[in-house]
Structure formats: C-alpha cells, structure tokens
Amino acid sequence: MSYNAPPPPGGYGAPQPAYGGAPMEHPQGTTILILGILSIVCCGIFTGIPAIIMGRKASNDGQAxxxxxxxxxxxxCGIIGTVLSVLGIVFYIIMFAIAGSVSLSTS
Incomplete structure (x- = not known):
C-alpha cells in the first residue's frame, strides 16, 4: 500500500527586521574617533575640544x-587628550617660572 503524504508547507520567506528597523550609523562617528585619537597623540586641545563637542552632541541626539x-x-579620547594637553601647558608654565626665578636669583 502506497501512502502519499502531502507536501511540506512552503517557506515563510526572509525574516523580518526587528520593530523599528536596525539602528543607523552616525555619519560623524569615525570623525569623532579620529579627532579623539589625534588629541592624545599629537594635537591636544585643537582636536580634543571638537571631539568632545561632536561626541556630546551625537550622544545627546536621543537616537540609538x-x-x-x-x-x-x-x-x-578627546577628554583625555585635552586634559593631558592642559596639564602639559601648566607644567611648562611652572617650569619656565622656576627657571626664571632661579636665573634671577643667581644674577
């Protein structure tokens, strides 16, 4: 006796994205990272402050x-680079003040 089973049901298609879709990428994310890294490596305040401002603005957008x-x-990285630059500037000011006072006292 031959039994013919019904064919299996069809596929359900591709899975649907989650509710609301996938989060999008911020267009300035890479720029913020590059500015932050440069603030630590070489440019300090000049790239650290823009990295802080842009990063804060992107974080406060309210989007994921x-x-x-x-x-x-x-x-x-922008915060770290800016703080290190300010500490470096303060250090050099103190060193020049000490060197100036020592040179005046020996003259």
Whole structure:
C-alpha cells in the first residue's frame, strides 16, 4: 500500500527586521574617533575640544546608533587628550617660572 503524504508547507520567506528597523550609523562617528585619537597623540586641545563637542552632541541626539561605541571612544579620547594637553601647558608654565626665578636669583 502506497501512502502519499502531502507536501511540506512552503517557506515563510526572509525574516523580518526587528520593530523599528536596525539602528543607523552616525555619519560623524569615525570623525569623532579620529579627532579623539589625534588629541592624545599629537594635537591636544585643537582636536580634543571638537571631539568632545561632536561626541556630546551625537550622544545627546536621543537616537540609538550602531556605532555608539565609536562615538563614546572618540569622546573619551578627546577628554583625555585635552586634559593631558592642559596639564602639559601648566607644567611648562611652572617650569619656565622656576627657571626664571632661579636665573634671577643667581644674577
């Protein structure tokens, strides 16, 4: 006796994206990261402050970005680079003041 089973049901198609779709990427995320890294490496305040401003603005947009980690890393690097630059400037001012006072006292 031959039994003919019905064919299996058809596929359900491609899975649908999550409600609201996937989060989009912030267009300036990479720029924020590059400015933050440059503030640590060489440029200090000149690239650190823009990285802080742009990172803060991107974080306060109220949207979930797929590259939020990149934005946060650039923001933090900008803070670190700016603080290191300010500390370096203060150090050099103190050293010049000490050198000036020593040279005046020996003359």
């Amino acid at each position: 970005y797929s590259n939020a980690g990149v934005i946060k890393a650039g923001y933090i």
